[in-house]
Amino acid sequence: MSGSQTESNVAAVVCVPTFRRPTHLEKTLASLAHQAEGVNFAVVVVENDSERREGKVVADAFLKSGALRGVCVVEPQRGNCRAINRAFETALDSFPSAEFILMIDDDEIASPLWLLEMVGGARQSGADIVGGPVVRSFETAPDRAATLHPVFDPGLSFSRFIPSLLGSGNCLLRRHVFESFEAPYFDLRFNFLGGGDMDFFKRCRLKGFTTYWSNDAIVTESVPAQRMKxxxxxxxxxxxxxxxxxxxxxxxxxxxxxxxxxxxxxxxxxxxxxxxxxxxxxxxxxxxxxxxxxxxxxxxxxxxxxxxxxxxxxxxxxxxxxxxxxxxxx
Known part of the structure; x- marks a missing residue:
């Protein structure tokens, strides 16, 4: 991203919560640094390990080198929802001109056209929320049972409007969606159980927000051997x-x-x-x-x-x- 960009022309912010995955995080941020041009964006990395801060070391290196622009903050209270909420709040406060707030997990790699496809899908469809496929990359050769399991299903197979998203690992929300809710956006009752994203997107649907599936906005998730058992x-x-x-x-x-x-x-x-x-x-x-x-x-x-x-x-x-x-x- 060009060093001449200022906060006033940042159109999108990509949120990346992270916890003890420095090697994966480096790949995630590298994929963001190599996005195709066309969308002025910044990143917000939330380190959820206040002790080691290995993710912060990785993020700071990208930010200091100029490969990416944005901020890295530490969320001392652990938990999935706390880290994501901190990411959203930081993105909204630090980049008041940004219309689009996106999220990608710290074990995912964005395809080179990911940001263009997500923002383009939002602009062309007029949707409030956009989601895309999470394609699994198995670290060891999976057996047939794992590849056929619904847990590893990347989602839909073509772009269209859908009722709601089920997860936040590859999503975009317009700023006005957050303005309709009070913080914290993800309910802390789901902080360690998971599902805060599913609950949030269901609440968005009840408020009448529209959701679009952009099938070409692909991210690839690394699946360790432990998760294939x-x-x-x-x-x-x-x-x-x-x-x-x-x-x-x-x-x-x-x-x-x-x-x-x-x-x-x-x-x-x-x-x-x-x-x-x-x-x-x-x-x-x-x-x-x-x-x-x-x-x-x-x-x-x-x-x-x-x-x-x-x-x-x-x-x-x-x-x-x-x-x-x-x-x-x-």
């Missing part, structure tokens, strides 16, 4: 079910609403079995077949207070690994 995939299904349940409870807090949710939970179990049969007929693989059952089970477990915390567990796993490295006898 059956245990992780099954747990992800349970988490999706818990997220869906929590969103329903938030939208229908009354006694009648809770009664209807109870009935819905009860019905999801036999319906999930039917979906599982359909999935098996299509895939002939056990792992994707179990996904509808895992989602339904996750809903029902959440109703009894058993909800996973994948983001919290991931961070705790890293901390435990550090302690074992420092004290091998533990």
């Amino acid at each position: 059956a245990r992780w995939i099954l747990r992800r299904g349970l988490a999706i079910g818990a997220i869906n349940y929590q969103i329903d409870c938030k939208r229908h807090p009354s006694r009648l609403g809770r009664s209807l949710i109870f009935i819905k939970n009860f019905l999801t179990l036999p319906l999930s079995a039917l979906r599982a049969v359909s999935m098996f007929q299509r895939t002939r693989c056990l792992l994707p077949t179990l996904h509808p059952i895992c989602v339904a089970t996750g809903r029902n477990l959440a109703a009894f207070g058993f909800s996973p915390s994948p983001y919290k567990q991931a961070k705790q796993t890293e901390l435990d690994a550090e302690r074992l490295t420092a004290h091998p006898s533990m």
